[in-house]
Amino acid sequence: MDIKKETIERMKNAKRGFALTGAGISAPSGIPTFRGKDGLWKDKDPRKLASQSGFRSDPDNVWQWYNERREMIKEKEPNRAHYSLTEIQKMIDNFAVITQNVDNLHQEAGTDNVIELHGNIFKNKCNNCGKSHGELKSDNPVECDKCGGLIRPDVVWFGEPLPEDELNKAWEYAKNSDIVFVIGTSAMVQPAASLPIISIEHGGYVVEINAERTVISEYVNDGYYGDVAEVLPELVESVS
């Protein structure tokens, strides 16, 4: 795949940038995406499981579903796309990875400055007072030592707001970046749908990498459509 000259120049000259990643970057690691044919949610109703009302009506069921996903994800390893982002981060003074994933694979690949918009599946918090509870090994949700509320996975559920600090950091990067990569996200949910558009409006150069074209493809400056685990290493190689 030929990488555009301007993309290489923009990468070399960038002082500040970010990558926005979605489930597609972890697909080559064997973690199913949201909307794919063999997607994670295929025979489960995510709105029932990953929601406040689902947890209230059957906390054990929701907790056990997350336990299964944790077991599955724990076995998986970062792929070449995750490692490529670690390399790109070394090339640019200030570079964040803003992810919608909850799988911890960016951190495992050695990337710093990871902004998790949807939380982290290995962490937990109290569903009542919000106290952080870290990793927990239990077959059923346990009670918070501070307030007696039930402890739940520290991920963003359907209908819940995104964490404010992370969101603020993401807007900051969107408005002040020279280069932006939008990787493996269908960009259909907020803020993934707007962050790259805001960057373009502020003069950022946006490069999309996805298996297929998406709703933002017509707006981006450059796009590569193929497997992330192949395209990102090529991108790194063409700059070094």
Ligand code: NAD
């Ligand atoms: P999505 O499932 O809506 O979209 C995935 C995108 O990745 C698609 O556009 C698809 O074309 C692309 N893709 C799939 N395989 C690819 C590959 N090998 N190379 C390049 N592109 C590829 O994902 P989303 O937009 O991130 O939204 C899903 C939501 O579900 C997220 O909010 C996330 O929190 C959650 N989720 C997380 C994980 C995870 O942590 N790994 C996995 C599934 C879902």
Ligand code: ZN
């Ligand atoms: Zn509590």
